[in-house]
Amino acid sequence: AVVSTQSTGGRKRTQELIAEIKMKWDEWDGRNSQPKDGALLFKDFYDGFMAPYFGCYSCKNTRTALKGIDMDNDGLVDWCEFKVYLIWAAREYPRVEDAQKLLDKAFRCGIIPAMLDQ
Numbered sequence: 001a002v003v004s005t006q007s008t009g010g011r012k013r014t015q016e017l018i019a020e021i022k023m024k025w026d027e028w029d030g031r032n033s034q035p036k037d038g039a040l041l042f043k044d045f046y047d048g049f050m051a052p053y054f055g056c057y058s059c060k061n062t063r064t065a066l067k068g069i070d071m072d073n074d075g076l077v078d079w080c081e082f083k084v085y086l087i088w089a090a091r092e093y094p095r096v097e098d099a100q101k102l103l104d105k106a107f108r109c110g111i112i113p114a115m116l117d118q
Contacts, residue, residue, distance in 0.1 A: 014090040020099040021086060024048065025079060038079035042066045045077040053107045065115040085110045 028048030029040055040048070045066070046057045054062040067073075071081045089096070089105040096102045 010094055014087070014094075017090065017096070017099045017102050018083065018086050021103060022079065022083075024099075025082075039074075039076040041076060042070075045069075045082075049082075049103065050107070053112065061115065065111060068115050069111065 025040065025048070028044045030044045031039075031041060043057060046054070046062065050062065050065065051057075054065065056062065066077065069077050069081055069085075072078065085106040086102060088110055089102055092109065093102075093105045096105055
């Protein structure tokens, strides 16, 4: 049997933090697709989420990280591809208090180390 490491309250808080990040995600969708299809162009994802962690959009490390997140190789970052890292970060760091700190853990402890394995 799988034992949950988060209480019901912790799961609810994680859902709230992820919902807050999803709202920001939708704001960065520069393609104006209606209804929102849950995908961002690489440039929009970089501008909205990656810029604090990667020096420039066209740098090799940035391109490597984007390719690592783009699991289906469609040239877009899908919400479900990114959400995997957010859920992982919330489980690994259950005391994260806000959405920005959750993003920080997802990038610094999940995405960047995964990129180094590419």
